[in-house]
Amino acid sequence: SQQGEEDPQALSIQEGENATMNCSYKTSINNLQWYRQNSGRGLVHLILIRSNEREKHSGRLRVTLDTSKKSSSLLITASRAADTASYFCATDLEVTGGGNKLTFGTGTQLKVEL
Amino acid sequence: GAGVSQTPSNKVTEKGKYVELRCDPISGHTALYWYRQSLGQGPEFLIYFQGTGAADDSGLPNDRFFAVRPEGSVSTLKIQRTERGDSAVYLCASSIHSGRPYEQYFGPGTRLTVT
Numbered sequence: 001s002q003q004g005e006e007d008p009q010a011l012s013i014q015e016g017e018n019a020t021m022n023c024s025y026k027t028s029i030n031n032l033q034w035y036r037q038n039s040g041r042g043l044v045h046l047i048l049i050r051s052n053e054r055e056k057h058s059g060r061l062r063v064t065l066d067t068s069k070k071s072s073s074l075l076i077t078a079s080r081a082a083d084t085a086s087y088f089c090a091t092d093l094e095v096t097g098g099g100n101k102l103t104f105g106t107g108t109q110l111k112v113e114l
Numbered sequence: 115g116a117g118v119s120q121t122p123s124n125k126v127t128e129k130g131k132y133v134e135l136r137c138d139p140i141s142g143h144t145a146l147y148w149y150r151q152s153l154g155q156g157p158e159f160l161i162y163f164q165g166t167g168a169a170d171d172s173g174l175p176n177d178r179f180f181a182v183r184p185e186g187s188v189s190t191l192k193i194q195r196t197e198r199g200d201s202a203v204y205l206c207a208s209s210i211h212s213g214r215p216y217e218q219y220f221g222p223g224t225r226l227t228v229t
């Protein structure tokens with residue numbers, strides 16, 4: 001089952017604008033990660049934020065985490081056409097054997113137009 | 115370097131048939147995961163291997179699904195008596211070893227279509 005929901009489900013913006021995607025989840029977490037998926041391809045890890053962090057930056061990406069509201073946001077600044085993809089948040093849950101099983105949200109489809 | 119590879123990239127099979135999906139993880143990665151992604155949804159966890167053993171198979175939907183990793187490297191996901199509802203993209207991921215919060219590297223997936 002999905003852990004949570006991304007909002008919006010779809011987002012269309014012009015190149016150069018900022019894109020903000022939100023993610024809500026249901027259970028307590030250790031970490032939250034954001035992934036990007038281009039059409040027909042596998043997922044690419046973007047950024048990880050730990051449960052004791054509130055904000056993290058990586059290049060044009062900014063992620064926030066509010067554990068009291070069980071929500072996270074991903075901001076992409078100065079978007080480019082190449083940012084067109086689906087974006088998923090994933091929470092990191094405890095599993096037997098010590099692995100980090102990821103539970104994904106439903107994704108936001110971002111389209112950046114020239 | 116080489117990433118995670120999956121074969122075949124596409125598989126079309128008839129209802130009731132048996133299929134095998136293969137995953138080659140990144141060399142040296144001891145942890146291997148299988149996920150399933152239905153259209154318009156995020157990936158859903160199926161099974162996790164640490165080395166040769168399945169440490170967590172709680173995501174396998176029923177006993178028609180089985181996965182092996184006999185030598186701790188390549189893994190095969192096996193589906194018996196396929197059903198139309200099994201149609202999805204099956205994703206494999208590997209990470210350097212267990213323990214959080216190691217990044218998972220995903221393969222391109224196998225698109226399974228059951229007719």
